[in-house]
Amino acid sequence: MRGQLAISHETIYRHVRLDRRLGGQLWRELRIVAKFGRKRRGSASTRGRQSGKRHISERPTHIEQRQEFGHWEGDTVIGADQRHSVLTLVERKTGYVLIRKLAARTKKQTSQPLLVAIRKLRGWFKTITLDNGTEFHGFQEVEQSFRGLKFYFATPYHSWERGTNENTNGLIRQYLPKGACMSGVTQRECDEIARSLNSRPRKRLNYQTPLEAIQGS
Structure with a gap:
């Protein structure tokens, strides 16, 4: 109306x-x-419990406005066998996405690609808000490697608190459908998917692509 x-x-x-x-x-x-x-293996109060985590409620409120570049959200997209997965990192302001193939969904195998991504794009990361999966329990090692970087964690099972990431994961599922096996997915394929999504115009960016938006940030 x-x-x-x-x-x-x-x-x-x-x-x-x-x-x-x-x-x-x-x-x-x-x-x-x-x-x-629904019944789950762990409750919202116990899933991903680890000392030293900052809850999303501690994150500066201005980050929610998407006005400042450098604030990311992260998660893993999991294959049918629950073992093979990819790490997804999305910049909140621009929607720019990075996708890294994980050798295994473990703390060690997740922390290393995180370190590589941040080191490669040094200065692009101020905060990262993550899902509560145990694969992210190595965040302190990553955080200590980069001055000024802070990690925050969403409330367990509250996916809307990482809305940018959840929406992007939905787009990634167009290429890596739910129920598909990811054992054969290569890093080159992940890079191609990211390149395709970063070249797709977005209405909220006034029909700029995430790549164009990040180049102007």
């Missing part, structure tokens, strides 16, 4: 997160919460 106010899902989630921090119950009304009621 003409004159109707459009509100993005990011704005809604920011409001819900703030309400929850203040003790509100709006988060219970989200449809996606129903997914979290």
Whole structure:
């Protein structure tokens, strides 16, 4: 309808997160919460537990506005056998994505590609907000290798707190479908997928590509 106010899902989630921090119950009304009621191996309070983690609520609030370059989100996209996977890193402001093939979904095999990516693009990383998987338990070693870099962690099973990453992982699934085996996926293929996504115009970037947006940042 003409004159109707459009509100993005990011704005809604920011409001819900703030309400929850203040003790509100709006988060219970989200449809996606129903997914979290299923039985799981661990509860939201125990999954990925490790001392020294910074919760996303500790992250500076200005990062949510996507106005400043250098704030990333990370996750792993997992193959059918639950062993083979790829690491995905997405820059929040531009949507620029990096994809790294993992030899195994372990702390050691995840930390090394993280180190390589950050070292290669030194100065591009200020913060990284990660999923709570145990593969990211090596974050302190990575953080200590780069002055000023800080890691934050989303609430377990609250994927909307990493909305940029979740949306990008959905695009990656166009190339690496759910249920597909990733054992034969190469780094060259990962680079091609990233190149394709970084060359795709985005409405929220005024139809610039992530590559064009990051070159202007």
